[in-house]
Amino acid sequence: MSASHESHHPLTLSGELRLETGVIINKCYQCGKCSAGCPVAEEMDYPPSLVMRMLQTDDPKQYEKLLRSMSIWLCVSCEMCLTRCPMEIDIPTIMDNLRQKSLRAKKTNPQAKKIISFHKSFLDSINITGRLYEMGLIVDYKMRTGAMMQDVLIAPKMFVKGKLNPVPEFIKGRKKVAAIFNRVQKDNKEGK
Amino acid sequence: MIKVGFYPGCSMKGGAQEYQESVTALAKVFDIELVEVPDWNCCGATAAHNMNKELSLSLPARIMALAEKEGITDIVVPCAACYNRLSLVKHELAEDPSLSSKVASIIDLKYQGTTQILNIIQFIDKYITDKLEEKVVKPFDYKSACYYGCLLVRPHSILKFDRVEDPQSMDVLVRKAGGNAIDWAFKTECCGAGLSVSRTDTVARLSGNILKDAVDREAEVVVVACPMCHSNLDMRRPEINKFLEKKIDVPVMYISQVLGLAVGIDAKTLGLNRHMTEVNLPVRPAKEPAVAAVPEKVVITQKTEA
Numbered sequence: 001m002s003a004s005h006e007s008h009h010p011l012t013l014s015g016e017l018r019l020e021t022g023v024i025i026n027k028c029y030q031c032g033k034c035s036a037g038c039p040v041a042e043e044m045d046y047p048p049s050l051v052m053r054m055l056q057t058d059d060p061k062q063y064e065k066l067l068r069s070m071s072i073w074l075c076v077s078c079e080m081c082l083t084r085c086p087m088e089i090d091i092p093t094i095m096d097n098l099r100q101k102s103l104r105a106k107k108t109n110p111q112a113k114k115i116i117s118f119h120k121s122f123l124d125s126i127n128i129t130g131r132l133y134e135m136g137l138i139v140d141y142k143m144r145t146g147a148m149m150q151d152v153l154i155a156p157k158m159f160v161k162g163k164l165n166p167v168p169e170f171i172k173g174r175k176k177v178a179a180i181f182n183r184v185q186k187d188n189k190e191g192k
Numbered sequence: 193m194i195k196v197g198f199y200p201g202c203s204m205k206g207g208a209q210e211y212q213e214s215v216t217a218l219a220k221v222f223d224i225e226l227v228e229v230p231d232w233n234c235c236g237a238t239a240a241h242n243m244n245k246e247l248s249l250s251l252p253a254r255i256m257a258l259a260e261k262e263g264i265t266d267i268v269v270p271c272a273a274c275y276n277r278l279s280l281v282k283h284e285l286a287e288d289p290s291l292s293s294k295v296a297s298i299i300d301l302k303y304q305g306t307t308q309i310l311n312i313i314q315f316i317d318k319y320i321t322d323k324l325e326e327k328v329v330k331p332f333d334y335k336s337a338c339y340y341g342c343l344l345v346r347p348h349s350i351l352k353f354d355r356v357e358d359p360q361s362m363d364v365l366v367r368k369a370g371g372n373a374i375d376w377a378f379k380t381e382c383c384g385a386g387l388s389v390s391r392t393d394t395v396a397r398l399s400g401n402i403l404k405d406a407v408d409r410e411a412e413v414v415v416v417a418c419p420m421c422h423s424n425l426d427m428r429r430p431e432i433n434k435f436l437e438k439k440i441d442v443p444v445m446y447i448s449q450v451l452g453l454a455v456g457i458d459a460k461t462l463g464l465n466r467h468m469t470e471v472n473l474p475v476r477p478a479k480e481p482a483v484a485a486v487p488e489k490v491v492i493t494q495k496t497e498a
Contacts, residue, residue: 039382039384039398040394074391076238076382076384076385077238077241077242077342077385077386078342078346078382078385079343079346080380080382082347083347083357090347092347096242096248097245100242100244103243114390114391115390115391117390118239118386118389118390119238119239123240123243125234126233126234126236126240126251130231130233130234131202131205131233131234132234132237134202138389141390150392151389154427154468157468158427158468161465161467161468162209163206163208163209163427163466163468164206164207165205171231171232172231173231173233176300177233179300180251180254180298180299183246183250183298184244184246184247184250184298185244188244188246
């Protein structure tokens with residue numbers, strides 16, 4: 001397809017998803033096995049099979065609803081939907097794609113704040129030390145969400161059991177890991 | 193002593209130290225030394241693939257590139273989540289050479305994708321299983337519900353490990369260790385994984401349903417191969433009990449701890465004291481047939497010699 005042709009006929013939403021992920025949304029024939037097996041479907045605003053249907057419409061309004069949905073953040077990436085899909089549609093990859101689109105467009109659901117904060121705190125820890133420092137993660141997460149009292153009761157027992165490491169492990173190549181973060185964030189901003 | 197590459201991952205250095213302790217101790221009994229990938233980083237886990245695709249490829253790629261540089265051919269990855277990430281990235285980069293070279297430039301290292309990624313069961317099957325039964329001195333005679341979770345077996349198209357809905361590999365190991373691996377329905381249901389902190393209620397429900405089925409089928413222990421599954425089923429017990437409206441005290445043990453006990457490693461070395469839900473397995477007297485079998489064998493040997 002030539003560039004000029006593309007500019008006259010912009011890709012449909014499902015076409016764009018196919019280009020970015022290789023997943024063909026239109027293969028879905030709505031059998032519902034993904035939603036039946038999904039462990040968190042009952043808590044979602046749109047269960048996985050409905051997410052597929054909404055994407056098939058190529059309607060920007062439906063797409064907008066998905067970017068603002070809780071479904072994309074509640075998905076635990078357990079891969080059950082893909083496993084049971086008779087057409088082997090990689091729904092978890094679509095969920096990853098929608099989450100990242102939602103973040104980039106700053107359309108994340110306000111109720112997903114805690115889930116997203118946890119991911120951000122997690123990545124911050126790797127960016128700084130090269131590894132996940134669990135105690136640092138929890139403190140950082142509490143600062144982001146204000147959930148200061150959460151889990152304070154189990155912390156002392158965890159400490160006694162040797163499950164809380166009070167000192168982070170800094171890897172030697174942490175600057176190299178931080179450089180990876182810089183490069184991918186730059187690519188992300190440039191939309192690569 | 194055989195040397196095998198080892199990627200412990202962050203959990204095994206923190207909340208799941210007993211997993212590392214037990215895997216290392218078990219390997220030692222079978223003359224295996226686990227050699228850590230030098231200066232390894234976090235695989236990025238769920239956070240990376242949820243938030244940034246390139247990051248989720250680059251972090252595992254750096255680990256595998258470092259292993260390649262060191263000449264490591266096999267990497268044992270006992271954490272099911274890390275195993276899943278490393279395997280999926282290896283697959284994706286093998287499928288797409290231009291993506292692979294892009295990632296190599298991001299991590300600033302040469303990446304070939306030549307290392308073999310082994311989960312804990314594949315590691316045991318490759319290096320230990322053949323010699324396991326002869327080393328069992330204390331059969332693990334307990335009704336065991338083997339819980340595989342999500343990331344060890346899915347997606348099957350890439351991991352190609354065990355049966356996807358009713359896996360058996362851990363059950364086989366438990367039986368070889370003298371245990372009674374029970375048939376149950378929640379072997380591969382999700383525990384709630386990374387939502388443990390940010391959405392504890394969801395985790396209590398999902399993990400609670402898993403434990404309920406195990407206990408309903410009279411399991412005396414739940415056996416796992418993933419630090420995330422372990423922390424949800426073990427550490428989230430107060431929330432689980434609240435959800436189920438009853439107290440469940442079934443212990444959750446790593447497969448390496450089960451096999452470790454069977455080959456005679458003591459509980460403390462295996463880190464059994466570190467669990468939040470106490471491991472108080474009932475003491476069983478040695479089974480009569482097992483004792484009777486010994487003289488029989490001796491008689492046969494004597495006859496052959498005569």
